[in-house]
Amino acid sequence: MMAGQKKKSLVQAVGVQQLVIVGVIVILFAFFSLMSASFRKYTTIITMCSYMYYIMLMAIGVTFPLITGGVDLSIGTGLVCYSIVGSYLMRQMGLPIGIAIAVTIGMGIIFGFVNGIIVAKLNLPPFITTLCTMMIARGLGSILTNGMTGVWPMAGQPGSWCRDILKYKIGDTIYPIGMIIILVLVVIMSIVLNHTRVGRYIIAIGSNKEALKLSGVSVVRWHVMAYVISGFFAGLAAIAYACTFTSITPGTGAGLELDAIGGAIIGGTAMTGGSGSIVGTFLGVCLISLLKTGLPNIGLQANWQQIITGGILIAAVTVDMARRKK
Amino acid sequence: MKKALSLFLVLAMVVGLCSFAYADDAKSYSFEIVSKGFQSTYWQAVLKGCQAETKTINDAAGYEKVKFNMVGPDSESDIAVQVNEFESALNAKPDAIGLAALDVNALNDNIAAAKAAGIPIIGFDSGVPNAPEGAVLANASTDNYAAGAVVATNLYDKIKARIAAATAPVRIGEINQDATSESITNRGLGFIDKFIELAGADGYKVAVTGNDKYVNDSKGEKVAEADAKIIIEVHVPSQTTTELCATEAGVVLNQPDTIAIFGSNQVAAEGIITANETLNVCGSEDTQIIAVGFDSGTVIKAAVTAGTMYGAVTQSPVGIGQKLIDLLLAAAQGEAVQDTDTGCAFYTAANIGSDEIAPNLYD
Numbered sequence: 001m002m003a004g005q006k007k008k009s010l011v012q013a014v015g016v017q018q019l020v021i022v023g024v025i026v027i028l029f030a031f032f033s034l035m036s037a038s039f040r041k042y043t044t045i046i047t048m049c050s051y052m053y054y055i056m057l058m059a060i061g062v063t064f065p066l067i068t069g070g071v072d073l074s075i076g077t078g079l080v081c082y083s084i085v086g087s088y089l090m091r092q093m094g095l096p097i098g099i100a101i102a103v104t105i106g107m108g109i110i111f112g113f114v115n116g117i118i119v120a121k122l123n124l125p126p127f128i129t130t131l132c133t134m135m136i137a138r139g140l141g142s143i144l145t146n147g148m149t150g151v152w153p154m155a156g157q158p159g160s161w162c163r164d165i166l167k168y169k170i171g172d173t174i175y176p177i178g179m180i181i182i183l184v185l186v187v188i189m190s191i192v193l194n195h196t197r198v199g200r201y202i203i204a205i206g207s208n209k210e211a212l213k214l215s216g217v218s219v220v221r222w223h224v225m226a227y228v229i230s231g232f233f234a235g236l237a238a239i240a241y242a243c244t245f246t247s248i249t250p251g252t253g254a255g256l257e258l259d260a261i262g263g264a265i266i267g268g269t270a271m272t273g274g275s276g277s278i279v280g281t282f283l284g285v286c287l288i289s290l291l292k293t294g295l296p297n298i299g300l301q302a303n304w305q306q307i308i309t310g311g312i313l314i315a316a317v318t319v320d321m322a323r324r325k326k
Numbered sequence: 327m328k329k330a331l332s333l334f335l336v337l338a339m340v341v342g343l344c345s346f347a348y349a350d351d352a353k354s355y356s357f358e359i360v361s362k363g364f365q366s367t368y369w370q371a372v373l374k375g376c377q378a379e380t381k382t383i384n385d386a387a388g389y390e391k392v393k394f395n396m397v398g399p400d401s402e403s404d405i406a407v408q409v410n411e412f413e414s415a416l417n418a419k420p421d422a423i424g425l426a427a428l429d430v431n432a433l434n435d436n437i438a439a440a441k442a443a444g445i446p447i448i449g450f451d452s453g454v455p456n457a458p459e460g461a462v463l464a465n466a467s468t469d470n471y472a473a474g475a476v477v478a479t480n481l482y483d484k485i486k487a488r489i490a491a492a493t494a495p496v497r498i499g500e501i502n503q504d505a506t507s508e509s510i511t512n513r514g515l516g517f518i519d520k521f522i523e524l525a526g527a528d529g530y531k532v533a534v535t536g537n538d539k540y541v542n543d544s545k546g547e548k549v550a551e552a553d554a555k556i557i558i559e560v561h562v563p564s565q566t567t568t569e570l571c572a573t574e575a576g577v578v579l580n581q582p583d584t585i586a587i588f589g590s591n592q593v594a595a596e597g598i599i600t601a602n603e604t605l606n607v608c609g610s611e612d613t614q615i616i617a618v619g620f621d622s623g624t625v626i627k628a629a630v631t632a633g634t635m636y637g638a639v640t641q642s643p644v645g646i647g648q649k650l651i652d653l654l655l656a657a658a659q660g661e662a663v664q665d666t667d668t669g670c671a672f673y674t675a676a677n678i679g680s681d682e683i684a685p686n687l688y689d
Binding site for chain 2: 037038041043044046047050051138147148149151154155167172174244245246247249251252254255292293296297301302303305306
């Protein structure tokens with residue numbers, strides 16, 4: 001009896017969907033390792049982590065608007081826009097990297113605030129609002145930097161410490177320090193979502209906005225906050241992206257947000273709002289990144305990679321829907 | 327009074343004639359330029375070439391003789407977007423259109439419509455290969471198939487001693503950002519075909535594996551992997567991003583028999599450099615994997631200078647832009663125009679600063 005209760009509480013604590021994702025990750029990891037010698041290498045895991053950071057940061061942020069029943073499509077092109085502006089400040093204006101990082105994050109917060117005001121105050125649909133700001137971000141990056149490709153410090157150059165934060169090298173071995181930062185952020189944002197007023201109100205906006213309004217809470221304020229959090233994390237993602245890929249091309253970024261949104265949804269965040277978890281988002285992005293690295297390693301061609309990734313997304317959402325109906 | 331009136335009429339006629347003459351001399355030309363995008367510094371360099379030549383022409387004329395509007399899709403996979411942009415360009419009724427086609431088949435009807443409307447088309451970058459007869463008057467372009475062959479020739483020279491010394495088959499990776507753009511596929515196939523030719527001359531059999539498009543379209547004899555001395559493994563990512571090019575490059579770089587890798591444009595070459603940051607297997611020594619790329623940009627230039635990337639081919643993007651404006655103006659004025667190969671050159675750490683190479687490199 002006691003053992004049964006303990007087992008049940010463990011499942012409740014972690015969540016059924018999250019446990020299913022962990023299971024799928026373990027099975028896929030074993031499958032890819034078995035099928036591909038190159039996948040089994042330590043460097044492949046480091047590479048997978050490196051390419052995951054920016055998606056993970058975007059996903060943690062976008063989970064908040066998703067829980068309100070909204071969405072933030074502007075984070076992909078926004079990420080590119082903010083990092084290009086950061087590069088422009090360093091390379092063209094000679095400003096130190098600290099200022100570039102501050103401006104990059106600041107731009108994310110401003111975009112998030114604008115999205116939030118339009119959605120919460122003017123009551124425009126989040127999809128349309130963030131689709132528009134997605135387009136604005138795409139154009140703005142090119143205009144502000146006169147169409148120049150952004151380049152962040154390369155290894156060995158002044159300011160390259162920002163790369164070492166994510167991937168630290170001792171001797172010939174690289175350590176994925178960025179994953180520790182991500183895990184710390186996952187814990188912090190889980191606490192924010194589940195144990196603070198901000199998180200509770202954001203969940204309440206997604207589940208019953210009218211009831212929250214009637215109880216005298218400033219819905220607009222907390223609704224805007226959800227988008228500000230998303231923008232802030234898009235700013236962090238911009239730095240992670242720039243430090244990983246160095247060169248950022250203006251006008252790109254559309255579609256990057258889909259991996260983040262997909263990760264959050266796989267992780268159990270409801271598109272209708274009202275529920276979601278940061279741990280789930282973390283696991284969802286891990287699954288997407290695993291597929292992005294594993295499928296090419298087993299020699300699967302591009303078109304099949306997309307079909308299989310899409311199929312797994314559908315399966316994950318179907319499982320979630322079925323679970324909710326129960 | 328009559329004299330004054332006559333004088334006034336004569337003056338009016340002279341002024342009128344002068345203004346007619348001026349109007350004829352001061353004819354302005356408007357061009358629409360449909361590029362493959364603005365997604366790399368390469369296209370920014372083409373744009374700069376167009377702007378510089380336009381300024382030169384307008385300064386010489388003393389008025390705005392030439393003006394142009396340049397558009398392009400966000401990605402070189404966005405064929406449908408480019409078709410829409412070409413239609414808009416056509417509707418603007420310009421004096422001539424510059425076109426770097428992503429897929430000529432998709433644009434065939436619109437190219438025919440331009441011809442019917444009497445709007446001359448000039449191809450640029452990779453041009454408009456296999457366009458309907460007489461629709462494209464001239465091209466200011468790089469011969470991408472030949473450019474791919476230039477990479478193969480330089481790479482083969484670098485690694486032929488290693489191939490000869492190898493007791494087991496060796497692997498060469500090729501990363502192409504897509505299998506749809508004609509410039510990319512021509513480069514990739516030019517590389518494969520030339521490499522097969524050079525290796526064949528030395529008595530080696532080459533197997534081509536990986537992406538079906540490149541495997542099927544390569545000209546050489548189809549050889550099974552088990553029978554080959556050299557394996558060319560072609561990878562195409564599911565989306566044209568540096569991240570996914572880097573993932574594909576990582577798969578090749580991780581294999582123990584890989585001795586060389588080629589990235590057929592800026593995104594693919596940067597993907598190889600990104601992948602190597604973790605793997606640290608590329609370099610110019612005989613024990614390392616020899617990486618070669620295409621185009622330039624800050625990251626590629628730094629890698630070539632450091633020797634992480636052995637070399638790359640640069641086109642002449644600024645020259646392409648300048649030549650394009652010249653050809654558009656000549657075509658709009660009804661002058662005869664002819665194809666211009668804007669050329670390419672292979673550069674390494676040894677000649678990156680030379681007069682021949684440096685002006686064609688961009689950040």
